[in-house]
Each structure stands twice: as C-alpha cells, then as structure tokens.
Amino acid sequence: MFASPVASWQESLNPAQLEAVTCGDGPVLVIAGAGTGKTWTLACRVAYLIEQGVPPERILLLTFSRRAAKEMLSRADRLVLGNRTGKVWGGTFHAIANRLLRLYGRALGLSPDFTVLDQADMADLMDFIRGEQHPTRDKHERRFPRKDTLVSIYSRMVNAEEGLSTVLESAFPWCTDDADGIRAIFAEYTRRKRAQNVLDYDDLLLFWRALGTTPAGQEVAHQFEHVLVDEYQDTNPLQAQILQSLRPADCRNLMVVGDDAQSIYAFRAASIRNILDFPDQFPGARRITLEQNYRSTKPILDVSNAVIAYARERFPKNLWPVRSGGARPVLLTCSDEAEQANNVCEQILEHREQGTSLHQQAVLFRTGHHSDLLELELTRRNIPFVKFGGLKFLESAHIKDVLALLRLLENPHDEVSWFRVLQLLDGIGPAGARSIITAIGLRQAGTDPLKTFIATPPQVNQAAQEPLEALRQMFADLTSNEEGLPPSAEISRIRQFCEPIFQQRYSSPQARLQDIEQLEHVAGAHSSRGRFLSDLALDPPNSTSDLAGPPLLDEDYLILSTVHSAKGGEWDVVHVIHAADGMIPSDMSTGDKEAIEEERRLFYVALTRARDNLYVYFALRFYRRPRGLDDAHHFAQLTRFLPEPVQSLFDRRTTAAPEQLLALEQRPAKARATVDALLSALWNA
DNA sequence: CACGCTTATATTTTT
DNA sequence: TATAAGCGTG
Numbered sequence: 001m002f003a004s005p006v007a008s009w010q011e012s013l014n015p016a017q018l019e020a021v022t023c024g025d026g027p028v029l030v031i032a033g034a035g036t037g038k039t040w041t042l043a044c045r046v047a048y049l050i051e052q053g054v055p056p057e058r059i060l061l062l063t064f065s066r067r068a069a070k071e072m073l074s075r076a077d078r079l080v081l082g083n084r085t086g087k088v089w090g091g092t093f094h095a096i097a098n099r100l101l102r103l104y105g106r107a108l109g110l111s112p113d114f115t116v117l118d119q120a121d122m123a124d125l126m127d128f129i130r131g132e133q134h135p136t137r138d139k140h141e142r143r144f145p146r147k148d149t150l151v152s153i154y155s156r157m158v159n160a161e162e163g164l165s166t167v168l169e170s171a172f173p174w175c176t177d178d179a180d181g182i183r184a185i186f187a188e189y190t191r192r193k194r195a196q197n198v199l200d201y202d203d204l205l206l207f208w209r210a211l212g213t214t215p216a217g218q219e220v221a222h223q224f225e226h227v228l229v230d231e232y233q234d235t236n237p238l239q240a241q242i243l244q245s246l247r248p249a250d251c252r253n254l255m256v257v258g259d260d261a262q263s264i265y266a267f268r269a270a271s272i273r274n275i276l277d278f279p280d281q282f283p284g285a286r287r288i289t290l291e292q293n294y295r296s297t298k299p300i301l302d303v304s305n306a307v308i309a310y311a312r313e314r315f316p317k318n319l320w321p322v323r324s325g326g327a328r329p330v331l332l333t334c335s336d337e338a339e340q341a342n343n344v345c346e347q348i349l350e351h352r353e354q355g356t357s358l359h360q361q362a363v364l365f366r367t368g369h370h371s372d373l374l375e376l377e378l379t380r381r382n383i384p385f386v387k388f389g390g391l392k393f394l395e396s397a398h399i400k401d402v403l404a405l406l407r408l409l410e411n412p413h414d415e416v417s418w419f420r421v422l423q424l425l426d427g428i429g430p431a432g433a434r435s436i437i438t439a440i441g442l443r444q445a446g447t448d449p450l451k452t453f454i455a456t457p458p459q460v461n462q463a464a465q466e467p468l469e470a471l472r473q474m475f476a477d478l479t480s481n482e483e484g485l486p487p488s489a490e491i492s493r494i495r496q497f498c499e500p501i502f503q504q505r506y507s508s509p510q511a512r513l514q515d516i517e518q519l520e521h522v523a524g525a526h527s528s529r530g531r532f533l534s535d536l537a538l539d540p541p542n543s544t545s546d547l548a549g550p551p552l553l554d555e556d557y558l559i560l561s562t563v564h565s566a567k568g569g570e571w572d573v574v575h576v577i578h579a580a581d582g583m584i585p586s587d588m589s590t591g592d593k594e595a596i597e598e599e600r601r602l603f604y605v606a607l608t609r610a611r612d613n614l615y616v617y618f619a620l621r622f623y624r625r626p627r628g629l630d631d632a633h634h635f636a637q638l639t640r641f642l643p644e645p646v647q648s649l650f651d652r653r654t655t656a657a658p659e660q661l662l663a664l665e666q667r668p669a670k671a672r673a674t675v676d677a678l679l680s681a682l683w684n685a
Numbered sequence: 686c687a688c689g690c691t692t693a694t695a696t697t698t699t700t
Numbered sequence: 701t702a703t704a705a706g707c708g709t710g
C-alpha cells in the first residue's frame with residue numbers, strides 16, 4: 001500500500017490548518033478568512049476523525065446549505081479508505097432537526113409524520129387566519145402588514161429570542177400600531193400548527209432545542225462524539241443554544257468555523273455575538289486563525305482588504321496572499337444598464353476566448369432582479385447561464401396547487417392545502433371552501449377528513465357539483481391502492497386532474513403543465529412521498545439548473561448568482577454588477593448603521609469570490625420601476641464602499657460618453673435634492 | 686357568494 | 701411587476 005491518506009493530506013495543509021484538523025478534544029473556534037481553505041480543512045478534519053477511529057455516525061457536520069454538506073463530505077470521502085463518510089450526519093440545522101425529530105419527537109409529544117412548512121406555507125397559513133380574524137382598521141390608515149411581513153416578524157421573534165414589541169420597534173417600526181392584531185394572529189397560528197401536525201422552519205429549531213432537555217435529547221447529545229459547525233458567523237442565538245444543549249459537560253468536542261467579516265444574515269437574526277461569545281460559552285476553547293489566502297491574486301486581495309478595512313469592528317485578522325502577480329481588478333463605469341450588460345458580455349466572451357470557460361466565471365449582484373436586463377442580453381447572444389437565488393419555482397401558483405394536492409394525501413389535516421385546493425374548483429370561493437372544510441370534520445380530532453370527503457360528498461351549489469366530483473374521483477383513485485403509488489405516479493395523476501383547470505385559469509398553461517412534468521421528474525428520485533415533500537421544503541430547488549434536465553449539464557454555462565447564494569463559492573473570473581449606492585448598499589438598508597455594515601460585508605463577500613480576475617461594474621444611469629409620479633430614471637453614485645483610496649487600487653475604465661460624465665459632474669439630481677431638503681426644512685421647522 | 690374588473694401600493698437577501 | 705383590496709354584477 002502507498003502512504004496512508006493522512007500523510008498525503010498533511011502535506012497539503014499549512015501549520016494552522018493542520019492544527020485545526022488534528023487538534024484533540026474540547027471546544028475549538030476556527031476563525032477562517034475568505035479563501036483560506038476552510039472547506040478543505042473541515043473535510044480533512046472529518047477524514048482525520050474517521051481515521052482516528054471515530055465511527056462516522058457519531059460525527060455531526062452542520063452546514064449552511066445542503067450543497068455545502070454534500071461538497072465537504074464528498075471531499076472527505078476521497079481521503080478515507082472505504083466509503084465511510086456516507087454515515088456522517090451532515091446537513092443544515094433545519095434538515096438535521098427534521099431528521100432527529102422524526103426519530104425522537106415523541107418525547108416532545110410530536111407525531112413522527114409531521115409535515116414541514118416552508119416560508120411560503122407559513123405565509124399562507126398566516127393569511128388564512130387573517131381572513132378569519134379580519135383585523136379591523138379605518139379606511140385611511142395604512143394597510144395591515146402583509147403576510148410575508150407577518151412571517152418575517154414571527155421568525156425574527158423566534159430566532160432572535162426577542163419579544164414582539166422589541167422586534168416591532170427595532171425592525172418593523174411601521175407595524176407597531178398593529179401589535180394587537182399581530183399578536184392575535186400569532187396565537188392562533190401556533191394553535192393551528194399544533195392541531196394540524198405541521199412544523200414550520202422555526203419550530204424545527206425550537207423543538208430541537210426542547211429535545212435537549214429530555215432524556216432522549218441527552219441520548220442524542222451523547223450519540224455525537226464530535227460536532228462541527230461551518231459558517232458559524234451566520235448562526236443565530238437559537239442555534240447557539242441548540243449547540244449548548246448538544247454538548248453536555250462531559251462531551252464538549254465542538255469545532256465551529258466562521259469569519260465575522262463575512263456575516264451577511266443578520267436579517268435572519270444571525271448574530272456575530274455567537275462567534276465573539278464562543279470562548280465564554282465554551283470555556284477553555286482553543287482559538288485557531290487561518291489567514292493564508294490561497295484563492296485570490298494579490299491585487300484582488302488588496303482591494304478586498306481595503307474595502308473591509310473600513311468596517312466598524314471586526315476580529316483581528318490579516319489575510320495575506322500565497323499567490324503573487326495577477327492583474328489589477330477593473331472598475332468599469334458605464335453610461336447605463338444596457339451598456340453595463342453589453343460590457344459584461346464582452347468581458348465574459350473575451351475571457352472565454354482566452355481559455356476561461358463560462359463555468360469558471362460568475363456574475364454577482366445584490367438582488368435577484370438586478371440581473372434581469374443582463375439575462376435578456378445573454379439570451380440574445382446565446383450565452384447559456386444558470387441562475388442561483390431569487391428563483392421562485394415553488395412559489396408559482398401552479399406548483400403550489402399541485403403540491404397542495406400532494407400534501408393532502410400525506411396530511412389530510414393540512415387546512416391551508418384544503419383551502420387552496422377547493423378554490424381551484426369552479427363555483428367555489430373562500431366561503432364555500434371554508435364551509436366544506438368544516439363539513440369534512442377537519443377540526444375534529446381522530447377523524448380522517450380525506451376519507452370523509454371521499455365517502456360523503458359535501459353539499460355545494462349546482463355549479464360546483466361537477467368539479468367537486470372530479471376532485472373526489474381523483475382522491476379516490478389515489479387512495480384506493482393499499483400500497484400507495486410512488487410520488488411521481490401520484491403527481492402524474494394530479495396533473496391529469498389539473499390540466500383542464502390550468503387551461504381555463506392560467507396564461508400559458510402548456511408551460512405550466514411542463515413544469516409539473518419537471519416536478520414529476522424530480523419526484524422520480526424519491527420513493528417516499530413524505531420524504532419528497534420535506535426534502536422540497538428543506539432543500540428547495542435554488543437554481544435553474546436544479547430543474548433543468550441533464551442535457552443542460554453537459555453544456556458550458558455561466559453562473560449568475562445573488563451574493564448571498566454565492567457564499568462559499570469561488571470562480572476564476574468574477575463580475576460584480578450594479579456597484580451603485582442604492583443597490584449595494586441596498587437603499588432599504590440605509591439609515592441603520594448596523595445594516596450598512598452588513599451591506600459592506602456583503603460587498604466584501606462578493607469581491608473575495610474571485611481567483612484571477614475581478615470586474616466591478618457601475619452604471620451612471622439606471623431605470624427604477626415607476627413609483628408614484630417620480631421620474632423613473634436616476635443618476636447613480638458609485639457605491640460608498642469604494643472611496644477614492646480604494647478606487648485607486650483598481651484599473652479604472654469608462655465606456656460612458658464624455659457628456660454623460662459631465663452631467664455626472666453637475667449632478668442635477670443632487671441639485672434637486674438640495675431644493676427638496678430646503679423645502680422639507682420649512683415644514684419640519 | 687363567486688368572479689371579473691379596477692385601483693392602490695410596495696420595498697431584499699434564505700433555511 | 702405582482703399582488704392585495706374594493707366594487708359591481710349575475
């Protein structure tokens with residue numbers, strides 16, 4: 001045999017990494033800057049532990065996305081003899097909670113066949129309850145918070161462990177007047193969830209934490225000899241508590257890895273305090289810092305370091321490059337968005353000419369729709385691309401229709417799904433749906449509403465008779481078989497039922513029906529309907545490629561991604577677009593100092609994804625969707641995160657015409673703002 | 686009560 | 701652009 005795998009990866013590690021990989025028992029905090037080989041280090045750590053004789057099933061690896069877990073474990077797998085990493089518990093906090101609660105949830109009074117609500121489902125349930133409660137308000141008052149806002153408030157409350165009034169004041173000040181209505185909805189929301197045997201994202205964490213206090217929970221804690229957590233800077237207080245309960249006094253092997261400079265999930269109640277307070281929460285924690293950057297060339301790292309140097313507070317850290325040479329990053333000023341799109345395409349093609357495949361290039365942006373125009377241009381030029389983030393496949397109405405039908409088979413007490421499904425039928429609206437829901441005994445415990453629905457047809461008006469019959473027939477077909485059909489076959493039957501409805505109700509029904517076939521295809525990989533549904537909720541398709549068939553995968557394609565979804569990624573050439581104030585930082589985050597800092601880190605994350613070449617684009621003029629009567633065109637200003645000293649580290653180019661640059665000098669927008677400020681000073685005086 | 690039409694209004698990131 | 705709420709008709 002050749003040298004043991006351990007020897008071979010030891011050589012690939014620097015001293016700090018090696019220390020992290022081979023350190024002994026007890027709590028460890030690894031501060032790992034961007035591009036310092038964090039993923040590789042964690043993969044090696046897993047492999048090392050297994051080589052040391054730790055049974056794989058006694059290792060728990062918590063990551064930020066399922067993709068990250070998969071990536072790490074497959075790397076680890078190549079280092080270990082015999083395919084043993086498959087047994088490692090790897091996944092997101094939510095996915096692991098899901099798994100544990102199905103096994104041990106009984107200790108908390110949970111039935112193991114609960115269904116998982118994703119964010120859109122949470123919103124639908126909130127909305128359903130709001131429909132019942134009908135919070136009263138005066139005509140001219142501002143509207144009651146929309147369902148998505150309700151979910152955000154609720155989630156923040158749970159994950160940050162703050163009371164409703166605190167959350168409203170700090171994060172949703174415009175909703176404080178509706179506190180009573182919100183409280184009533186939340187109370188009922190919780191009641192319904194319990195009655196219907198469903199758990200939302202936040203429940204998964206809450207129940208996992210609760211599990212820790214039970215004997216079963218203690219058993220779970222001891223089951224794991226080692227716990228590893230990636231991206232620790234983006235965990236929230238609730239998750240920190242779960243870790244506490246998971247690591248009892250006699251079993252404190254815990255390694256958390258993170259970088260405070262890359263913390264970008266405060267909106268999800270993530271807190272840097274988790275990293276900063278780790279040594280207090282786990283006394284005696286060893287601290288290891290990875291500072292050697294393997295990813296980027298020096299000029300790219302210089303720019304990134306310069307940007308983050310303006311951050312208000314951060315962990316002492318000094319990233320230094322291994323790589324020397326390399327081209328200066330380019331700061332490209334364009335006259336407008338169209339030109340920006342053109343320039344991006346030109347640069348991409350040029351790099352492809354020089355041998356960098358599309359696959360090794362990425363375009364990054366702050367929000368999903370920032371790439372709209374570029375997508376058109378890419379399509380026009382036949383440049384294939386795949387987009388990560390901002391995708392709402394599961395949110396589209398027709399997909400939700402089909403999933404609601406599927407979910408009723410799994411959980412006939414799912415009220416929101418009934419509400420949606422029944423309204424698909426002609427002649428049945430909100431009131432009719434509610435009355436049927438009552439008629440089939442959904443509120444009564446110990447009954448099966450689906451069986452009742454099939455056995456005794458509810459009374460409906462004449463017009464609704466026939467559609468209702470079709471629905472009953474479909475459910476009858478799908479439940480007649482004792483064994484049950486595989487999920488894909490169920491979807492196929494559901495598609496048959498939906499076809500006439502979609503034809504009549506939706507625009508472009510053909511495309512939508514094809515989406516259903518796509519869903520059928522995805523379901524083909526699953527043998528259990530329950531697994532399929534919870535996988536979909538916990539790991540939704542988040543790129544267009546997750547849905548596209550195999551043919552696309554052979555092709556070379558460009559990556560488009562939100563910065564958030566690009567976390568952990570790296571590419572040879574990175575194009576950051578819309579580097580303008582109002583985009584980065586997003587103008588929704590201005591005002592609050594903390595929010596601005598987070599946007600700065602977001603920009604930093606974007607820059608540090610680049611290996612060889614970095615382009616930052618900025619459009620002088622951009623179009624914003626009409627809002628009121630305001631002029632839709634705006635003059636932009638370069639992002640505040642690139643002040644002159646940082647700019648000078650770039651190779652500055654412009655494709656804007658001279659007269660536009662002149663216009664920028666004169667800044668009509670600024671002049672107008674001065675007048676406006678003068679006016680408002682009058683009535684504020 | 687269902688449904689189609691008109692009108693006002695919002696803000697982004699994701700498990 | 702989407703989506704929610706309001707209104708008139710059948």
